[in-house]
Each structure stands twice: as C-alpha cells, then as structure tokens.
Amino acid sequence: MTIYDIAREAGVSASSVSRVINNKAGVKPETRKKVQRLLKKYHYTPDAAARGLVSQSSKIIGILIADIRNIHHTDGAYYIERRLAALNYCCIILNTGDDDDSRAQAISILEQRRVEAAVLIGSSFQAESVSQAIQRHLKDVPVVMINAFIDLPNVYGILSDEFHGVESCVKFLTEKGRTHLAFVRDCYTPSCQQKVEGFQSGMASLGLNPQRVYDAGETTISGGYQATLQVLKEHPETDGIIFSVDLIAAGGLRALYDQGISVPEQISVIGVDNSIYGEICIPKLTSLDNKTFDSSIAAYRVLVDCLENKTAARQMILPSAIVVRESTP
Amino acid sequence: MTIYDIAREAGVSASSVSRVINNKAGVKPETRKKVQRLLKKYHYTPDAAARGLVSQSSKIIGILIADIRNIHHTDGAYYIERRLAALNYCCIILNTGDDDDSRAQAISILEQRRVEAAVLIGSSFQAESVSQAIQRHLKDVPVVMINAFIDLPNVYGILSDEFHGVESCVKFLTEKGRTHLAFVRDCYTPSCQQKVEGFQSGMASLGLNPQRVYDAGETTISGGYQATLQVLKEHPETDGIIFSVDLIAAGGLRALYDQGISVPEQISVIGVDNSIYGEICIPKLTSLDNKTFDSSIAAYRVLVDCLENKTAARQMILPSAIVVRESTP
C-alpha cells in the first residue's frame, strides 16, 4: 500500500495524498476528507525509510551497549529510548561485547543506518579503536558517551566521578574506625580502573596501605565470593571491603556469612552502583551511587540539544554519593 | 558520500560501483581495484534505507518489551539481538509500557519501519488490543511472542508452562510436609494469572485451601515485604509461601528475617524466574525456572525459520522446572 494506491482510488494525485498525510494546507476540505477515509480504511502507514531518503533524516538513534543485561546500563538505555520515542525517534540497540572489532563493526552499522546520533553506554567504549571508528563512520553526528569520554569535536561525555567517590568511601570507613581495608575489582574497564585508583589514593592520603587490591576475575557473585575468601585468608585482620560493583559485593556478603563473620560489626562492606542487588542483600548493602539515572537524564539532554543544533557542554562530571544502608556502621 | 561520488572520482558509472560493493561478477579486475581503493579511502558505507527501498527488505526486526529493565525480559532481548545481528539484521527495541494505546502505537511504528518480523516479549502482549494492532499493521510479517500467544495466522507463541510449574511447586512443598501455603502475586498479567491458577489448582487437588492468594500490588521488594507481613498477620500458621517472581520473594525473605522467622525451617519460600536475584538472597532462593533462556532460543529459531520461509510450529510450550536452593528443605 503506497500513496499511489490511495491516490488512484481517491481519484487524485499522489501529491494530494502526501499533503493530506502531512497535514499541509492547500487541499480542498472534501478532497481531504475523501483521502482521509481511504487512509483509515487501509490503515495506511508511510514508509519511514522512503521518507528518510527524501528528508535526509532517518529519525534513528543508535544505542551501543557492551551488554544490555548489565543492570547498570539497562536503565540508561530504557530512559533514553523512552524519551526519544516521544520525539518520534527510533532506537536501534546493539550489544557490542567487549572486543575492539565488534565495537567498530557496530559503529559502522550505525553509519549504514544513517543514525542521527549515537549513545555509547559504558566506560569500555573509551578506547582508541572506538575513537577511530567514530572518526571514520560517525564524524558528522553527535555521539554521547555515558561514563566515558573521547576528545573529538562531535563527542560528548557524561562522567561519574567514581575516583573521588571511592576515595570518599575509604574516608567514610576510616572515620568509622575501619583501617584495614581491601578493594575487590571485577574487571579492567576504565571505570573500574578509576575506582581502584580512587581507593589507592584514599588509602595513601590517610597513610594506610593502598596495595590491598584483589581481583574477582569476573563480574559474578561467585567471583566476589572467591575473592572475599582470599581477602580473609591473606588478611584476617581486614575490617572493611569495598567492591567495585554491587553484584560482586553480594557474593562477598555471602562469603562473610558463610564464614560466620558479622556485617557490619566485624567487617564493613560497600558496593558500587546503588543497584537493586544491594536492596536484596541481607544486610542491605551500602553502595556508592554513581548516578546512573542522572547520567541518563543528562545524556538525553545533551542529545536533544545536539539534535536541535544548540551547543552543549562537551564534558560533564557528576559527583557520586554514598548511600548508607546496613552493611556499614 | 554516495556511489555517484565514488563513480565520478573513479571515472566509471554508478552501476559499476554498485557491482563492486555487492561483489558481483562482471567487473574488470583493475576497475574493481580502483573502485575498492576509493571505497576504502572514503570509508564509504551504503545507505541501508535506500538499499531497503529497492530491495524491499529493511533488514530490521522490531522487538517490543513492556519494560526492558525487567530482568526477565532483558535476557531474551539480548539473545535475540545478538543472534540477529550476526545475520545482518538490526533490532529496534521499543519499551511499550503496559497500556493498550502505547502498545498499539508501538506496533504501528514497527510498520512504519517496515520491519521484517517482530518479537513481542512478555505475557502482557496477550491482549485483544494487540491482536487488533497486529492485524492492522503487521499482517504480513511473522510475529513471535515470548510467553504469550494470539491465534492469528502469522503469530507464533513460545510459552512457559507456568501453570503446571507452580502446581508442581505446591506439590513439592506439601511433600516436604508444608500444607499451610500462601501465594503472593505481583500483578495481573496473563502470565501471573496462570501462576495463581496453578497454585489454586495444586492446592485444591490436594484438598488444601486454595484461597490464600495475596497481592503485592507492585513488582518491588517492598511490595513483597508488605504482602508477607500481611500473610503472617492473617495466618501465623503459614509454613510455605510461593511468590510470583523472585524480586518480591526477596522482599518476602527480608520480611521473614525481620520477623525472626527462619527459612526454610519455619517457612519455606519459592520464587519464580530463577533469576540472579535468587542467588543473592540469604538463604538462596528456590525458584521455578520458567526457561527464559530456552524461550529465547526457541523464539530465535522460529523467527529464522519464518524469515527463511520454512514452516514453524505456531505454538510451543516449554515445561518449567524447580531449581532447589536453600529456601526450601
């Protein structure tokens, strides 16, 4: 069903049908009525691709995520999709995984689809390969990165200050009298690296040992569980552990529970993300809120500003804040 | 950058460029080389919309989800997106929310984008309004529903047998000597309704009181928490609670913990979804696995079969199975 089919049956030209569809003036009321009836009768819907071809605007936004199942990223994708849908944009969402090739590949797909903008969610996009792919394939559209930044003229970054966030976690724990602190990381993304460095900086500035960083190996409950056992084995005097994400902290809490160690009395625990995982834990997990939601809002705003050709700040850093629950005194 | 730009610089016609791009035979090797060099030089990428227009195939699949943040649905979206991407399909993902209008609206958007197929994830799409929208806007493309079914010639349903699943949970608990059972629901979707009815059927067939169904009011931890308090207040003799989803079960576990009731000794608890939430709980949650992953695989298979014009089963029911952890004896 095309406008020509409608036009033929209405006994008018395609242009008139187009005018009616787009609510343009200059159509005799009765013609308009007649066409509208047929449009409704056949549930006619214009072809977005054909429209995009002539209007030179796809009305498509590309969203790239390493893995949409990562709860920390899903929220952003949801918020942005919802808001953009209200503006008649369609979002194509691609899970890129974590290797350079498939990220670059995904960016090239966005170009094929002639997206009007792209949103890259997750710090793992802060990579040279991504920068190159953007220069090759998305030079002319705004690219908004959440929790990452690349210094290119069309790239905007919304960052969470996880470095100072974790630093403040260290301070928070020491103020509660905990000084034998350990940090458990889950990966080596730029974001996680920031957290580690925040820990080390916080410890060093307080004259404490900044070297006690452990690796969960994977972002899983059991990863956190095993790493915690190792922490306990190597340093039984530990009285506080900071985990790079809530999920591995949940594994850590379980390890402590199994070892008969009470939280927060004997050991305090802090996670990062302020996710629902922390609410499920017993005791409920104190967590560094890295402002997922605020980041999404900010990213959306920047995106819309770019789309409307307004200027927007290239880089924006959101402070993170500790949400105190039951796993710390 | 279009094929004409490339053609001009190469001193050939656009069709030759097109041939090279699509790896068609009948191009002099040196011409091909020359064109390929320019293609590379300018990082040329063909416009998918223009291609789709002539080939009459958008290579776009639409995925509709009530809310992508719902962990139970995210997994399916991830799996399907990944697999389809490997087949050069692009997925547009729309969060529809739970009201009829926006669902129908979303379906109409899929038609505008001329999707080649649609995947509807979640039982809430099993509704008359959706059926009508499909008949109006997606009559000619395969529609695969996960956890739902609508009887239309182009619609395929992958269902999880939650009715018998919950029924078996009842049986499981009674075999462990628990007979004062309650069921806490989180919503009124067709899926949740199935679970409730499975509970009632299971209880009735064992000569037990099938009426003890409670409503958490919302799919949240606190919803489950409050409902559980109500269960305890109204029926202190309760020795087993089944929750319609893990998330509210997590709230339930917390309520029991706060009340000093030991799980599973005094009260056994079962959730549904076999999600990561259950792994975080202490004690770890026994849960009815409704085969999210298997459903995704099956949905993908059906989808591909349809895309390849093979015939596929219109309806498919996957048995669910109890995964026993620590919250039951």
Next chain:
DNA sequence: TTGTAGGCGTTATCAC
C-alpha cells in the same frame, strides 16, 4: 565489461 534507464515510496517545487 560497462553504462543507461527505470523504479523503490516519499516529499518538494513548480506550473497550471
């Protein structure tokens, strides 16, 4: 082996 012409569904610019 190559180029020309026509068309995919739509919108915009003209004449009429």
Next chain:
DNA sequence: GTGATAACGCCTACAA
C-alpha cells in the same frame, strides 16, 4: 487546489 516532475541513494535489467 491540484498534478506533473524531479529528486533522495541504491539496485537491476537491458542495451551497448
């Protein structure tokens, strides 16, 4: 008010 006509970027006969 209305209707040809020419784009938009690409592909595919068909002709050369």
